[in-house]
Amino acid sequence: MTSTAQRTRPLAWALVGPTLALLVAFNVFPLVYNIASSFTNAELIGGEWRSVGGANYARVFEDELFAGALRRTALFVLCAVTLELLLGFALALSLQRGVPGKQAVLTVLLVPMMLSPAVMGLYWNLVLNGNYGVVNQALSGLGFDPPQWLTDRDLKFWSILLIDVWMWTPFMMLIALAGLNAIPASIYEAAQIDRARPWKVFTRITLPMCAPVLGLAVLFRATDALKQFDLVMAVTGPNDAATQTLSTLLYQVVFRDGSVGLGAAFSCVILVLVIALATVFTRYIDRLQSKDVLA
Amino acid sequence: MKWLRWFVVALYLVVATAPLVWMGLSSLKERADTISPHAKFLPTAEAPSDPTSPSFEATFEAYRELSVVHAGAQQSFWGHLGSSVLIGLVSTLASVALGTCCAYGFSRFRLPGAKDWLFFVLSTRFLPPLAVVVPVLIMYRTLDLQGTHVGLIVLYTVFNLSLAVWLMKGFLDEIPRAFEEAALVDGYTRGQAFVRVVLPEARTGMAVTAVFCLISSWNEYGFAMTLNSSGAVTVPAYFAGLQGNIEGMPWPQIAAGALVFVAPIVLFTVLVRENLLRGMTFGTIKQ
Numbered sequence: 001m002t003s004t005a006q007r008t009r010p011l012a013w014a015l016v017g018p019t020l021a022l023l024v025a026f027n028v029f030p031l032v033y034n035i036a037s038s039f040t041n042a043e044l045i046g047g048e049w050r051s052v053g054g055a056n057y058a059r060v061f062e063d064e065l066f067a068g069a070l071r072r073t074a075l076f077v078l079c080a081v082t083l084e085l086l087l088g089f090a091l092a093l094s095l096q097r098g099v100p101g102k103q104a105v106l107t108v109l110l111v112p113m114m115l116s117p118a119v120m121g122l123y124w125n126l127v128l129n130g131n132y133g134v135v136n137q138a139l140s141g142l143g144f145d146p147p148q149w150l151t152d153r154d155l156k157f158w159s160i161l162l163i164d165v166w167m168w169t170p171f172m173m174l175i176a177l178a179g180l181n182a183i184p185a186s187i188y189e190a191a192q193i194d195r196a197r198p199w200k201v202f203t204r205i206t207l208p209m210c211a212p213v214l215g216l217a218v219l220f221r222a223t224d225a226l227k228q229f230d231l232v233m234a235v236t237g238p239n240d241a242a243t244q245t246l247s248t249l250l251y252q253v254v255f256r257d258g259s260v261g262l263g264a265a266f267s268c269v270i271l272v273l274v275i276a277l278a279t280v281f282t283r284y285i286d287r288l289q290s291k292d293v294l295a
Numbered sequence: 296m297k298w299l300r301w302f303v304v305a306l307y308l309v310v311a312t313a314p315l316v317w318m319g320l321s322s323l324k325e326r327a328d329t330i331s332p333h334a335k336f337l338p339t340a341e342a343p344s345d346p347t348s349p350s351f352e353a354t355f356e357a358y359r360e361l362s363v364v365h366a367g368a369q370q371s372f373w374g375h376l377g378s379s380v381l382i383g384l385v386s387t388l389a390s391v392a393l394g395t396c397c398a399y400g401f402s403r404f405r406l407p408g409a410k411d412w413l414f415f416v417l418s419t420r421f422l423p424p425l426a427v428v429v430p431v432l433i434m435y436r437t438l439d440l441q442g443t444h445v446g447l448i449v450l451y452t453v454f455n456l457s458l459a460v461w462l463m464k465g466f467l468d469e470i471p472r473a474f475e476e477a478a479l480v481d482g483y484t485r486g487q488a489f490v491r492v493v494l495p496e497a498r499t500g501m502a503v504t505a506v507f508c509l510i511s512s513w514n515e516y517g518f519a520m521t522l523n524s525s526g527a528v529t530v531p532a533y534f535a536g537l538q539g540n541i542e543g544m545p546w547p548q549i550a551a552g553a554l555v556f557v558a559p560i561v562l563f564t565v566l567v568r569e570n571l572l573r574g575m576t577f578g579t580i581k582q
Contacts, residue, residue, distance in 0.1 A: 006373070011485055015400030019393045019456050020412060023419050026431070026453045033430035044429075052476055072519040091307055094300040107309050109567050113575070114564045116514035118531035119553050120314075122538065126321065126329065126546055127314055134317055137334040166310065174572050178580055213580060220576060228424040230516045234535060249519070255521060267426040278418040285579055286414070290403060 020024065031271070038265035044258035056265035066266060068241070069249040072157065076245060077225040080164050082217055087170025089214070096172070096180045106177075113170045121234025124163050125150060151237060153242050160231050160243060168221060173216035179210035212288055219281045227276065246270055315557075321550035323353040329546040357547035361555070365545065368528075369422040372552045374437060377557075381444055384531060386451035389510040391501055393452070394459025395467075396568060399489060401460070402467040403475075413464070417577065420457040424517035432522060442526030447519065451512040458511065458577060459504050465578030466500025467493070506567045507574040510560055530556050 032071045038056055041051040048154035091109070099105060112120075127133055129148040136146035149159040183206065191201045229247035232238070238248040238256065250270070321329050327353040328335045338353035361372040368375075376428035397416075401409055431450065432441065470493060476490040493499075514541060520532040528536070534549060564571065572580055 009404070009406075012400045012404035012406055013402075015396045016412070017459060019397035019416070021418060022393070022453050022492050023456055026450075027419055027422070027427070029434065030427035032432065034426070037429075072336075087307075090303060091514055094303040097300060099298075099304050103568075105308060107565055108308065110568070110571060111315070111561055111564055112311055114510060114560050115557050116516070116560075118514070118516035118520075119534050119556060122534050123318060123549065124314070124545075126550075128319060129330075132332050134334050134336075137332075149427035166314070168305075170311070171575060174575065175580065178572055192510065198465070215581065223421045229423070229425060230531075233520075234538075235514070237538075242400045247423050247425045250423075251521070254425075254429055263429060265474055270423065270426050273416075274421050274423065278421040279342065281421070282414040284417060285417075286410070 001183050009271075034264040034267045034271075038268050040261045044254065044260050049261075052261065056262045057269075059262060060266050060269055065249065066242075066269075069244045072243070073226060073228065073245045076157075076164075076228055077154075077159055077222050078170065080225045081221050083161075083165050084169045084172045084221060085214065085218060087169045088174075088217075089176045089210075091169070091173040091178035092136055095289040096177060110170045110174060112167050115167070117167060117230035118234055121163060121231040123162075125235065128159055156236055156240070157243050159164050160235050163231055163235070164225070164228070171221065172217055175213055175220075176210060179213035180206070183209045188274060215284060216288065219277075219284060222279060223277055224275065225272075252295070276281065280283075308563075317457075318550045318554055320553055322357050322547055322554050323355070323553075324351055324547050325354060325356070326543070326545065328352075330551070333345055357551040358555075360545075361552055362547050368533060368536065370523075370528070370533075371529070372533070372548070372555075375528055375530045376552075376556065378444065378527045379529040382447045382451060382527070383509050383512045386448045386512050387453065387505050389452040390455040390459040391467070391505050394456055394504065395463045395494075395497065395501060396459045397456070398463035398467050399493065402464050403472070411459070415517050416457050416460050418455075419455075420577075421532060424515075425521075428518060428521045431518075435522060444527045446529060447523055450522070451515065454515070454518070455508040455511055458507055458574075460474045461579070462504045462574065462575040463578075464579055465498070466497055466504070466571070470496045482505070488506070496538065503567050503574060505572040507564050510563060515561065 007276075037049065039051055041047075041052050042049050052182060091143055095102060095106065098202050121161055128135055130136060130146065130148040130151060133149070135149070139146045147155055187209075188201065191205060196204070227247055228245045229251070232243050232245055232248045233251075238241045238244070238252040244252070248264055250263055253266060310314060320338065323338050324335060327441045327528065331346075331351075333347045335351035337349045337350035340353065342352040343350045364371050400406065401413060406412070420485065435441040435446050440449070474492050474496065475488040478492045479485070513533065515529075516531040516535065520535060522534075523529065525530065530552070532551070535543065537549065567574060
């Protein structure tokens, strides 16, 4: 046994080696570079690096711009995940008990999540346009005062959220459906024999048994929404105080202002957040897998 | 209750598809009809005499104009679609090849720290592209890869490895080891057993993995717009670049192009529908 293990080990490393090497190279190099340049005045175009000590970090922590983007992103993640979860779960419950043409309906419902957010976001500009957008024409036809979805300071953040909900509710629905389908029918039958009320069945059986996969769904969406970039760029661009997220502010700082050093310091702060979330995420998957919840 | 259920689903079906249906209608319009203050939703063969009418004259002009090069762009839509296809296909092939080998290594051999490595692979997916793009840009400037197809192909290959490894590991774990062991007894080497026995069994898994890698490169925007803003521009970056166009947004062409661009994705969604959940969750949920 030992001899086979020793013989096959070089082969095993040859199989996994190239992939791991590429991933390390493309993740460790940027990390080192970001840490190094975050203490300098590095610019996008030319110029020598000069050390500025912790000045960039001081700005990241003091300038309201960065705190604002962080708050806005947190709000975005929270609202997007909650709305998508509730809507998706409601849809999954409706679908699971059967509707005519279930498979076809399900496939059609899933289409939005597969599409390019950048392209669809751009297109939503036409649909939600304040003057000639079809949504506002329908609203004024129904007698409502049509809002300026994309230009109203207080509204555009929520319009972007709306597009995100349109794109990603199907994902939550799909996962919730898997959770619902995994509950054995025998448990429901037992509850029926005990004459449990529907609400009790929902809170005592359906919800707790779906919870592990729903947790996974929330983590997947949260890590994704944290990166929110494409939709904001498509709807308002990177330099809009009402919609700036972590990623779009980073774009603004580095590519419009050219401040690579400041951007690097900001990246490092974001990275700490991302690593914290990734740790929670991977531990959660590990726990579910070792308990065989996902099999 | 049954009616309520059907109503909820029907309502959301409308919400999910309406923007795409509107896109289809817009692609058949003249520009004036796309921004008319009177919504136009009935395509007809002739122009209506009343400008407030909900009908509009259907035309395929927008599809023909996809070959027009717009102000500020270097290529027509088709040129950019070509870049998207080339970058998507090559990076997908590379990701699936590398990912399958790596997943096989983790699936069949005991490697020290295997679990940590696998979670490291997964967590690379959490990084916001914008947080790593500057170092990559500097690296690409030195290697002369900025604005090239090769640059994005390499980047997307790496970016999709986490997906490919995790998905393929799930699929390979499901292939019984007895198959290879029988082959080894028959005198195959490990390599031969992998190529002739395991790979044919993993065909479906590789196809599903390929579809998900392709979709994620196809839709990617953050790296595409920052690294390839002036050469080998993919469709999402090209469309975004039309914003603020001095001629006004060419809505019919955008709708036509977007439709052409998303059509293959819709087709793929239908093809892999049984594995959609698996693909979207990196194989952590197997259904």
